[in-house]
């Protein structure tokens with residue numbers, strides 16, 4: 001229940017597609033407390049800690065929390081996309097805290113057992129085809145008592161947006177749900193409990209109120225299912241017209257968001 005790896009590699013060759021989606025969230029989210037600040041609030045690490053992030057993307061977590069990274073954190077940022085890591089390096093060039101950057105596929109983590117006090121994997125486990133192997137790897141590199149933090153989405157996330165696309169591409173909702181179905185807020189705890197103890201879930205309350213049609217269209221076109229099977233120019237024009245009409249009729253398009261974070265502990269500590 002995951003996309004094939006080549007589609008994920010193509011989607012994240014750099015941060016361009018991801019940034020189109022982040023732009024919509026930044027402009028239209030109703031929760032004024034920023035997502036990356038909220039995620040950081042849940043880190044329970046001592047002030048001296050060795051931390052590994054898997055699938056770090058452009059490093060927004062660290063840029064948006066640059067003012068509160070403890071000096072004693074030794075942080076390795078990793079992603080399987082070299083292009084994404086280049087963007088992370090650039091994005092974090094003004095942050096004074098030092099980072100180590102490494103290309104790493106989460107399924108084979110090139111570190112000794114019991115190296116890290118915490119591992120982070122935000123909005124990425126659903127992309128990993130060999131999730132059991134990846135979770136075993138994370139458990140292996142964590143110290144006993146170390147923490148694993150992983151954010152993801154729920155089944156209803158962005159539902160109304162995919163319903164709009166479904167008008168022009170029937171079946172989109174079903175195909176789109178496969179992208180994240182492997183690791184969601186609904187099924188994540190059961191998977192984590194096979195490898196970790198004290199699994200807790202936290203929900204981030206939010207929604208989108210969209211009044212800018214172009215932002216919504218850019219989000220839709222950045223998604224991997226529309227990159228592998230693009231809408232024709234005529235379908236794109238019609239979709240944009242539909243979005244504009246909905247906004248004109250209702251003042252805005254309201255979109256459900258379902259996001260959250262799991263916190264878990266590596267046994268033995």
Ligand SMILES: C[S@@+](CC[C@H](N)C(=O)[O-])C[C@H]1O[C@@H](n2cnc3c(N)ncnc32)[C@H](O)[C@@H]1O
Nearest residue numbers: 012055056057079080081105106122123124127
């Ligand atoms: C949706 S982005 C999330 C980026 C960042 N963690 C965030 O929350 O903003 C998913 C990221 O995971 C990376 N990724 C996907 N599969 C991976 C794998 N098997 N190993 C390492 N990184 C992976 C992608 O390259 C991409 O940067």
